[in-house]
Amino acid sequence: MILIVGNGMAGHRLAQGLRRRNPDLPVTVLGAEPRPAYNRVLLSAVLAGTTTPEALELPDPGVEVRLDARVVGIDTRARRVTLADDETLGYDELVLATGSRATLPPVEGLAGPDGVPAEGVVTFRTVADCERIAELARGGPMAVLGGGLLGVEAARGLAGLGVDVTVVHPVGHLMERQLDPGAGGVLARVLGGVGVGFRLATGATAWQPGRLILSDGSALEVAGLVVTAGVAAQTWLARSAGLRVERGIVVDDRMATSEPGVHAIGECAEHRGRCQGLVGPCWEQADVLADLLTGANPAARYTGSAMITRLKARDVDLAAMGSLDEGPDVEVVRVSDAARGRYGAVAVRDGRIAGAVLLGLPDATGPVIQLHDSGALAPADRFSLLLGRVTPAATDSPAQLPARAVVCRCNGVTKGELVAAWRCGSRDVAALAVGTRATTGCGSCAAVVEGLCHWLDETDPEPEMSPVEQEGAA
């Protein structure tokens, strides 16, 4: 029996992958949250009121799933786990997919002695958090502490609901982990245009219910505070069971922990010194482990992932990938049109895209992501990339995309799955959206899905799937 602890995005993906590869394998998922697994990536749409929590629910993985089932102990010798209600369950293979928890910075008054957020303070990680934020926002203005991806998405969502919201960020520009100062400045300007206020290069020193005191001595009078100041891998369970834990649960390329029969995937795992913060790598880890645990591909290994961040905020089209770090062998091309909310930068090394930031340049985004993902040569005219003037021939056409290429990043839909759905009768973008959920997240993959439809329409009336495509669709 395979026991998966954590019914989040990685745990769900693994359960689904195990079921697909071997329908007879006994698998049980234990999830602490009271609701079925959902697409956490799209929580900002729930906060913004543009979708419901139910719409984010992931498909039934076809294995036993127990909700409200928190694991509180692991006996690795006896191969048993203990649940919060003292029930114990045995396992042959255990997979920890416990994700991350939002952390609270050391600001006076933010949390009680037990670490629980103080009155009026809420993090942004779960559906329950979204419900709490919405409840607080009904009481008046809100502050968001932390101007990273989550802080920006939370603020945009609240502003869209007509809430007076201010982002407090100790760094001089937004999303500094993904953006250079130029892009961060243009992003703040765009968000300012839709009503988000900013206190940049300013920290918070204390929270008193209804009042956030800032490092410059001023204060914000608010009904609530959303803290988006970082996450930490959820490791206490592994640590207390004696597993090797650094920043996350240490795993090798097979997602094996230091303890035989125990594996870890997703944000709780630390692979080659790195904990993941994006869903793509978590899913790749889940796929590798599904291959190994079922024996479908004993040679499967996880060796790392390309990192692409998309902001999912209404009227803001932003993608960031790789690194823009300058160096003797790196060529960086930038274009800035702050008045129109546009900024683009692309770093090219050895003729290939090493990093890019694209804000307000939707025509450029698809081709640049494709070039980055495939490692294909960038056109000699770098500006053409930023202006979205790269002809389809210069990037990978749908025909050349591998079946495993993820087309819809919000919902993790691959080209192979889209091709399979097409062949089952979903013959346009709307039908593919219903069948696969592609395009139903941030929507930025719509052009690629449409391109796939045209390509299939012309080239694929009723052909057989190639082995590669069958594998991607599986």
Ligand SMILES: Cc1cc2nc3c(=O)[nH]c(=O)nc-3n(C[C@H](O)[C@H](O)[C@H](O)COP(=O)(O)OP(=O)(O)OC[C@H]3O[C@@H](n4cnc5c(N)ncnc54)[C@H](O)[C@@H]3O)c2cc1C
């Ligand atoms: C608002 C928001 C926006 C995001 N946007 C993006 C984005 O645009 N792109 C992107 O790539 N990523 C994004 N992410 C990150 C993405 O959601 C995570 O990378 C992904 O969810 C990680 O999956 P996971 O399964 O490792 O962790 P989680 O999805 O957090 O799941 C872990 C689960 O384990 C459960 N659990 C923990 N401990 C126990 C226990 N002891 N017993 C039982 N269950 C337990 C938790 O309750 C939780 O349900 C976003 C995250 C948030 C919060």
